[in-house]
Amino acid sequence: MEERNVASFVLSESTHTLILDTWEQQFPGLVAGFTLRTGGQSDAPFASQNMGLHVGDDPQRVTENRRLLCERINMPFDVWTCADQVHGKNVQQITRHHAGAGKDRLDDCIQATDGLHTEEHGILLASFYADCVPLYFFDPKSGAIGLAHAGWKGTVARIAKEMIEAFAKRYDSKAEELLVAIGPAIGGCCYEVDDRIIDQVKQTALSWMESVTPLASGKYLLDLPKLNRLVMTECGVPEEHIVSTDLCTSCHTDLFFSHRKEGGKTGRMASFIGWRK
Ligand SMILES: [Zn+2]
Structure with missing residues (x-):
């Protein structure tokens, strides 16, 4: 298997994912990563590992892509659990009763939610991206895990803070002990x-x-991953607990779908996290 390190994530060409290797190595049984656009069944403009059912791709191919991923990462497809993402700040606790929601249909997703978290084993949380920021949360003490989808709207609504507060409320997690x-x-x-x-x-x-570079005439370059990092450190997550790929989706359309670079007609990658049973 050919691998290369991408700052805490490892690019695995055999599974067509970036594996969150630093966490998986340290916590056996934890599965976490991000899919590449390669290695799937979909045709252009969704070629080839499109994970989004909502973008106009053939649903059977999307479901097949998800199934294939589950095989590659050794998690049962039946427990794939995902939400209808609306660029909001609503986050939801997931239990075994929700497991499988949205796995092969749009109409039974978790409704209108951009953050998912659970403390239960045997659930695979997933969320979808083509430029927006994927955030992963993990409390080593309680074992609670979560994902949040932060585009510019979710970022300025501080969904990262909502997640940290939900972890505190549900799992008694302390911000200073969270890994992100x-x-x-x-x-x-x-x-x-x-x-x-x-x-x-x-x-x-x-x-x-620190996240903004002014350009000429009312334009700016915004570093959304950095802005999320600032939100989380201001909530008490230690800087050294936050790892990042720093890979830009728009700069690397060989690896990733990019909504902006590809004019809105493209597929979605999935972030995923779960505990093996
Ligand atoms: Zn770039």
């Missing part, structure tokens, strides 16, 4: 935004300026 990972997203190199967005970025974190 940030997967591939559109980077500060490529994500150009205007004042409308920057006005909200200013309300998001005290040190928001």
Whole structure:
């Protein structure tokens, strides 16, 4: 198996994923990663490992892509659990009663939710991306795990803070003990935004300026992964507990789908996390 390190994630060509290797090695039984666009069954513009049922691809191929991933990572497809993502800040606790929600149909997804978390084993949480920021949460003490989908709207709504608060409430997790990972997203190199967005970025974190590079005439480059990192450190997550790929989806369309780079007509990668039973 050919592998290369991408800062805490390992690119696995045999499973067509980035594996969150630092966590998997340290915590046996934990499965966490992010799919590449390669290695699936879908045709252009969804070629080839499209994980999103909501983008107009053939649903049978999407389901097959998800099944294949589960085989490759050795998790049962029946426990794939995902939500209808709406760029909001709502997060939800998942139990065995929800396991399998949305695995092969849109109409039985967890409704209108961008963050999922659980303390139960034998559930695979999944969420979908093409430029937005994938956040992974893990409390080594309780074993609770979670995923949050943070595009610019979710980021400025501080879904990262919602997750940290939900972990505190449900699993008694302390922010200073949480581990967080940030997967591939559109980077500060490529994500150009205007004042409308920057006005909200200013309300998001005290040190928001670290995530913004002004360009000419009311345009800015926004580093969304960095802005999420600032939100989380301001909530008390230690900087050294946050790992990141720093891979830009728009710069690497050989590896990733990019909504912006590909003009909106493209597939979705999946972030995933679960405990093997
Ligand atoms: Zn870039």
